[in-house]
Amino acid sequence: MSIKILTVDDSKTVRLIVAKAFKKFDCIVLEAANGADGLTVAALEKPDVILLDYTMPVLDGADMVTVLNSDPELKTIPVVMLTALSARETLARMASLGVRDYLIKPFKEDALIERVGRIVTLNPKAQATPGPAAEALELPRKLP
Amino acid sequence: MNHPQLRRLVDLAEKLAMEIVFAEPGKDNGLLPVNSLLGQLDEMMDVISGPQPLRKAVEAARLWVNEIFDTTGLFDERTVQRFHAWAEWLQSAVRALEQQASVPDFPNAWEQAEPNPAAAPDTGSTAPQAAPPTAPTEPALTLNTESDAELLREFINESLEHLQNIEQGVLVLEENPTDADTLNTIFRAFHSFKGGSGFLNLTAIQTLAHELESLLDQVRQRKVAITPAVINLILDGADTLKQFIAEIDLQVAGRKTAGPILVPTLQLLARIQAVLRGEASPPAAAPAPAPALAVALAPEAAPAVVLPPAPASAAAPAPEPARPEASNAVKTSASASSVKVDTFKLDGLVDLVGELVIGQSLVVQNRALLAVQDQQLTRDLAQLGRITKELQRTAMSLRMVPIRSTFQKMRRLVRDTSARLGKQVELILDGEETEIDRTIVEEISDPLVHMIRNAIDHGIETPPVRRQRGKPVQGTVSLKAFYQGGNIAIEVKDDGNGLDKARILAKAVEKGIARENAALTESEIFSFIFVPGFSLAEKVSDLSGRGVGMDVVRRNIERLRGQVEIQSTLGQGSTFSIFLPLTLAIIDGLVVGVGEQRYILPTLSVCESFRPTARMLNSVQGRGEMINVRGRLRPLLRLHEHLEVKPASTDPMQSIAVVVESGKDARCVLVDQLLGKQEVVIKSLGHTFKRNRILSGAAILGDGRVGLILDPQALVQVRQGGDAQTAETAQPRTAAPPNVCR
Numbered sequence: 001m002s003i004k005i006l007t008v009d010d011s012k013t014v015r016l017i018v019a020k021a022f023k024k025f026d027c028i029v030l031e032a033a034n035g036a037d038g039l040t041v042a043a044l045e046k047p048d049v050i051l052l053d054y055t056m057p058v059l060d061g062a063d064m065v066t067v068l069n070s071d072p073e074l075k076t077i078p079v080v081m082l083t084a085l086s087a088r089e090t091l092a093r094m095a096s097l098g099v100r101d102y103l104i105k106p107f108k109e110d111a112l113i114e115r116v117g118r119i120v121t122l123n124p125k126a127q128a129t130p131g132p133a134a135e136a137l138e139l140p141r142k143l144p
Numbered sequence: 145m146n147h148p149q150l151r152r153l154v155d156l157a158e159k160l161a162m163e164i165v166f167a168e169p170g171k172d173n174g175l176l177p178v179n180s181l182l183g184q185l186d187e188m189m190d191v192i193s194g195p196q197p198l199r200k201a202v203e204a205a206r207l208w209v210n211e212i213f214d215t216t217g218l219f220d221e222r223t224v225q226r227f228h229a230w231a232e233w234l235q236s237a238v239r240a241l242e243q244q245a246s247v248p249d250f251p252n253a254w255e256q257a258e259p260n261p262a263a264a265p266d267t268g269s270t271a272p273q274a275a276p277p278t279a280p281t282e283p284a285l286t287l288n289t290e291s292d293a294e295l296l297r298e299f300i301n302e303s304l305e306h307l308q309n310i311e312q313g314v315l316v317l318e319e320n321p322t323d324a325d326t327l328n329t330i331f332r333a334f335h336s337f338k339g340g341s342g343f344l345n346l347t348a349i350q351t352l353a354h355e356l357e358s359l360l361d362q363v364r365q366r367k368v369a370i371t372p373a374v375i376n377l378i379l380d381g382a383d384t385l386k387q388f389i390a391e392i393d394l395q396v397a398g399r400k401t402a403g404p405i406l407v408p409t410l411q412l413l414a415r416i417q418a419v420l421r422g423e424a425s426p427p428a429a430a431p432a433p434a435p436a437l438a439v440a441l442a443p444e445a446a447p448a449v450v451l452p453p454a455p456a457s458a459a460a461p462a463p464e465p466a467r468p469e470a471s472n473a474v475k476t477s478a479s480a481s482s483v484k485v486d487t488f489k490l491d492g493l494v495d496l497v498g499e500l501v502i503g504q505s506l507v508v509q510n511r512a513l514l515a516v517q518d519q520q521l522t523r524d525l526a527q528l529g530r531i532t533k534e535l536q537r538t539a540m541s542l543r544m545v546p547i548r549s550t551f552q553k554m555r556r557l558v559r560d561t562s563a564r565l566g567k568q569v570e571l572i573l574d575g576e577e578t579e580i581d582r583t584i585v586e587e588i589s590d591p592l593v594h595m596i597r598n599a600i601d602h603g604i605e606t607p608p609v610r611r612q613r614g615k616p617v618q619g620t621v622s623l624k625a626f627y628q629g630g631n632i633a634i635e636v637k638d639d640g641n642g643l644d645k646a647r648i649l650a651k652a653v654e655k656g657i658a659r660e661n662a663a664l665t666e667s668e669i670f671s672f673i674f675v676p677g678f679s680l681a682e683k684v685s686d687l688s689g690r691g692v693g694m695d696v697v698r699r700n701i702e703r704l705r706g707q708v709e710i711q712s713t714l715g716q717g718s719t720f721s722i723f724l725p726l727t728l729a730i731i732d733g734l735v736v737g738v739g740e741q742r743y744i745l746p747t748l749s750v751c752e753s754f755r756p757t758a759r760m761l762n763s764v765q766g767r768g769e770m771i772n773v774r775g776r777l778r779p780l781l782r783l784h785e786h787l788e789v790k791p792a793s794t795d796p797m798q799s800i801a802v803v804v805e806s807g808k809d810a811r812c813v814l815v816d817q818l819l820g821k822q823e824v825v826i827k828s829l830g831h832t833f834k835r836n837r838i839l840s841g842a843a844i845l846g847d848g849r850v851g852l853i854l855d856p857q858a859l860v861q862v863r864q865g866g867d868a869q870t871a872e873t874a875q876p877r878t879a880a881p882p883n884v885c886r
Contacts, residue, residue, distance in 0.1 A: 010332075013298050013340045055335050078180070084339045091172070092213045100180040106342030118162065118177065 003027035003120050006047035008038035008064065009082065010056045014105070018051055021109040022116075026123040035059025039067055042074055048120045051112075052099075054083035054090065065097045078119045082107070149192050150242065156185050157238045161231045169221040178227070179209045197250040198237055204250070205230055283348040284404035285388065287395055292344055296396045299340045301484070303389045306333035308549065310382045314375055315555045321370035330378065331360040337385060349388050352409045355416040356381045362420060377415055384412055487582070490542055497539040498825035502844045504532040509847050536823075540730060543583075547625050547634075548576040550589050554596055554623055561600045568618040569604055571596075575625035580632050584704055584724055588634065591697040595636045595720050596621060598694070603640030603718060613715070615639065631706075632726055637719040643712040645669050651678065670710040674698040702857070733824050733843070735851060736802065736815040739789040742851040743815070744824055744843055749856035751803040751810060753818060756796045771801055771812045778803060778812045781859060786838055792816040806857040813859055826853060838862055 003026065007018040010033050019029045030045055032038040035052075036059040042050060050068075054061040061081055068074045078100035083090060094102055101115050116122065160181045166174035182205055189199050208223050237247045287296065313330040316323055337353035356378065362368040387407045394400040507513065508525055551573045562569040580588075604610075604619035611617055624635040645666065652658035652672045672678055676695040701708050706724035725731075725748075733744035752773075762770040762777065769780040780801070784791040793799055793816065801812040824843035829852075840855035 011302060011336050011340055013295055013302060013343060016295060016298060017343060055332055057329070057332060076184075084335060084342070091176075091217045094176060095179045095209070095213050098180045098183045099176055101177045105339045118159075118166075 003049070003122065004030060004045055004047040005049050005051060005116065006030040006032065006038065006041055006045065007051045008032045008035060008041075008056070008061070009051075009053035010034055011053070014053065014082065017109070018112070021112050022122075024125060025113075026125050035061060035064035035067075038064055042068065042077065043071075046073070047077060049116055050077055050079045051116070052079050052081050054081050054085055054094075062093060062097060065099060069098065080115060080119070149188070153185075153188060153192070154238055154242065156181055156188070157234050160185070161235060164227045164231045167219045167224045167227060169219055169224050172218050175209070175212060175217070175219060178205075179213075182206050182209060195241075195247045197247045198241075200250045201230065201234060201237070282406055282408050282410055283351070284406045285346050285348050285392075286404050287392060287402060288345075289396055289398075289402050293396060295344060296392060299344060300389055300393050300396065302340060303337060303385070306336055307382055307386050307389070308552065309333045310378065311556050312552050314378055314382075315559060317370055318375060318559070322366075324364075327360065327364045331357060331364060334360055334381075346388070346392075348405075348407070348409055349385060352381065352384060352413065355413055355420075358420060359416050368419060368422075374419060377412075377419060380412055381416070384409060485542075490582075494539050494543060497536050501532055501536050501825065502848065504528060505845075506848045541579075543581050544579040544726075545582050545585055546577045547580050547585055547588075550585050550592065551576045551623055551625070553589065554592065557593060557596055558600065558621060561597055562604075562619075565601060565606075567600060567604050567606055569600055570618050570620050572620060572622040573624075574622065578625040578627065578632060580625075580724065581726060584632075587700060587704055588722070588724065591700045591722070592623070592634070592636065594694070594697050596623070599636060599638040599640065599718070599720075603638040603642075605641055627726075628723070631723045634722040634724070635719060636722075637717065639717040642714040642716050642718050643670055643673070643710065644714055648672050667710065670712060673710075674708070730823055730825055731853070732821070733851075733853065734802070734821055735819040735845065736800075737817045737819050738784050738787065738815050739791050741787070741789050742819060742845060742849060743783070743787075744822075744845075744851045744853045745802065745804060745813075746853070746856060747821060749804050749806055751805050753800055753802040755799070756801050756812075758797060761796060771796075773803065773812070778810055780812045780814060781862065782814045783854075784814075786836075786862060804856050804859050806860040809860040811860045813854075824851070824853070 005018070005022055005027050007015050007029060008031075009015050009018075012033075015031045015033075019031070022029050030041050030047060032041045034056050038050070038052065039059070041047075052061045052064060059067075061083070065079055068077065068079065081094050081099050081102040082105055083094075083102060084105040091102070100119060103111060103115055113122065160178060163174040163177040163181065167178070182202060185202050186206060188194065189202060194202075205227070208226065212219065212223065233248070233250070240247050289296065310330050310333045313326045313333070316326045317330075320326070334353050334357040338350055338357055341347075341349035341353060359368065359374070359377065363370060363374065368374065384407055388405065391400075391405045391407065395402050395405070508529065513521070513525075554573075555571055558569055558571040599621050600619075604621070605613065605615075607617045610619065620639045622635070622637045624637070626633055626635075648669050649658060649664070649672075652669075652675075653660050655675075655678065657672065657675055657678075658664065673694050674697070678694070698708055701722055701724070704724055706722055709721045709723070710718065711721070712718035731744070732747040734747050734750050736743050736745060754773075756771055760772045761780075762772055764770050764777065767779065770777040771780050772778075780796070782791075782794070784794070791799070796814055799814045799816055800818060801814055802818075804811055804813050822845065824845070826841045826843060828841055829839060838855055838858040839852050840858075841853040843851050843853055845851045
C-alpha cells in the first residue's frame, strides 16, 4: 500500500515542492490549501503523515492540529509542521500541540524526505532505479 | 495489556530510541518528535495501566523536554546523555513487558531534572535570522529561469495575489488600524512572500519580506502603532516587491534576457528597522541613492494623508460601520472556492466549443440526414442540439469573471490621487460581484482609471470650497456595476463640481468644433469632452488636464463595442455611464441575405424591419434617399453598394429595409431578405479586411457557410453614395444605451 502524505499549505509553490520531493517514492501526495480543507481531506483519506503549514488563511496549522487532536481517529496521524517562523514561542506551541516534528522553511528536499522517512517507511517506486532514493531509506533504520 | 497495545508500545519505544539517536547538543533535531512520542506514551500509560517504573520514566523524560522548551529550545550535552541512557532503559523495560517479566526499576538519579547550567535564557534562536544587510551594496537577484520556470511562474501568480491582498488590506487599515483579520491577512501575505522567495533563493525579496513580516508582527502585537508613516512603509514595501515580481515575470516569460535583477531595498530596510527599533521613520528628504527608490519615497514626502473623517461620521459610533463590510470583502475573496486555469487553455476550450457548435449544426442540416424520416434520429439530434447549446453557454460563462479585482484596484488609485491633490475622497464600490467577460475586465481598467482620476481632479472640490458650498468636506466617488438588458453598465459618479455646459460650449466654439448659437442638446454638449485635445483645465496637472484621456476612454470603450453616456448637474456632480456587451466572443445576430452573400447584424442594434412602400420613399435635396418611418425620415443605405455584391433587386420595394441603430443615429439598411436569427461566435477578420469599416468580423453559420458581421456604428456613419450627409461630419455623436429604440 502506498504511503499517503497530505500537504496542507496555502502556497502552491510549497505544495509543488512537496509533491516533487516524494515523486520518486511509492506514495500518494494529497493537497489542501488551508486547514479547513486539510481536515476534510484528512478525515476522508486518513493519510499516514500530514505536512502542515503553520501560517494559513481560514484555519491555520495550529488550529488544525487542535481539531485533529480532538478526533480519536485522526489524532494518531503524525503531523510535521512546515514553518517559516523560527521564534521560540512557536516551538513551544508546537510542542504543546504534540506535533511530531517541524521543518523550517525554506527546507531542502533531502531534509524533508529524511524527516518524513523517520516517521513512515518510504519505498522507492517499483520501476524507479535505485539511486538517491534508496540512500534516504537507510536513515530511519539506524537503531541503537 | 492486549497484543495490539503491546505492539504499539514496542513501536513507540523504537521510534523514541531512533529519534534520540538524532539528538545533538545545541540543536533541536529530534526534540519535537521525542516530545510528541512521549506524549503518546504518556497517554498509553493510562490505557494499559502501565507499571509504576515506566510511568515514572515517562514523567521524568517529559520534564526534561519541557525544561528545554522553557529555556533554549535546544538539546544540551547533559540532556542528550541522559536521554541515551533513558532510551536504553526503556528498551529493556519494553522487552521485559514483552516477556511478561517485571519491569526493572527506574533509576532514582534520573528522576530530578536538575537546573540546567547551560540553559541561558536568551540564546533561543533556533534558526538563522535573516541577516541584517550590513553591506552597503544592493543585493542583486539572479534567477534560474530554466530549472525553476514552473515554480517561478507559480510564485509570480501567488505573489500578485498577495500584493493585491496587501494593498486592499492597507486601505482597510487606514479606516480601522486595529482590524485583526486584516493585519493577519497582510502578515500572511508577507510571510508567504518570504517562504516562496526562500525556496527560490531570491534572497533580496526574502530579506525584505522578512523585515516587513516582522513589522506587521509588531503591529499585530500592538507594539508598533499604525501611523501614516507605517502605512506608507507597508505600501512602499509592497511596491518594491511588485517591482521585483514584474522583473521576474519579464525574464520568466522570456520577454527580457535573463540577468541580475537590481531593485534597491537597502533604504527601505533601514526605514523598517528604524520603526522596529521604535524610532520615528527617518526624514523622507534623506538622499535617495537610486532613482527608483526616490520614486518609492515620493508619496511619503507629501504630508497629506487621507485620514478617516472623524467629524463626518459623528452620528455613527466611531468608524465601526465601515469595518465589517471591508473585512468581509477580504474574507469572501479568500474563501471563494475556485480553480485557476491558464487563459490559453480556456480560450482554446471556448474556441473548440465554438467549432463543436458549428459541427453540430452542419450535421443537423446535412441534406442526406434531412432526408431520413426517423423519429428516433430527430429526437437524438434535438437532444444533441440542447446539449451543445448548454455546453456553449457554460463554456462562455467560464470567460466571465467578477469585476471585483478591477474595482479594488481603484481604492489605491483614489487614495493616492486624493492624497496628492489634498482632497478628501471616499470611494464607494457597488456590484463588485458583477460578472463580465475576462477580456473586458482587463481592457476596462484603463478607462476607469482615467475617469476616476478626472472625477477626483476636476470633479471633487478642495475641502475649503466644499465647506463653502455646504457640501460634506469629504467628497464621494462611487463606482457601480450592474446588468442592464443584455449589457453590463458601469457607473462612475462623483458629487463634485459637475460639468459646466456654458464653458464646454464656449471652448468648443473657440476650437471651431461647434457653431456659435447652435441649438445643441445637453448630451451633445457634454460629448465634446470626448473630442481629442479638448480640455477645460486652466492648468495642466501631472495627473490630468492635458486633453488626452477622454477621447482615449471613448475609443477604448468603443473598441469593446460599448458606449459612454454623461449626465451632469453643475455644482452637484457628474455621472459617467459605460455600457458594455457581456461578452466579446458571441453575438446574437440577425442573418440577412444580399445576393448570394449572408451578413450578420447584431440583434441589439436592429430596431425593426419592413418592406418599404412607394409612399415611404423620399429623396431629400442634399441628403440623399430617405425612408419615412412613421413620420421620421431615416437615411437609406444600399448595402450592396458598399459590399460590391450583386443584389437580387435594386428596387427598394422589392427589398427589405432593416432599421439599424447606433448611438443616437439610425439608418435603414436595404437587404434582399431576412434569413433568421442565430447566436454566432465571432471570428476576427485579418488585416486584409480591415479597410472595409462596415465589417467587424466573420462567423460560421449553421449551414457551414461564412457570414460577415456588420458593424452597426460604421453602417450608420458611412457615406451614402456620393451624398454629403453622413454622421461622420455630424460631430459630435453622443452615446446612448445601444438597446434602446426610439
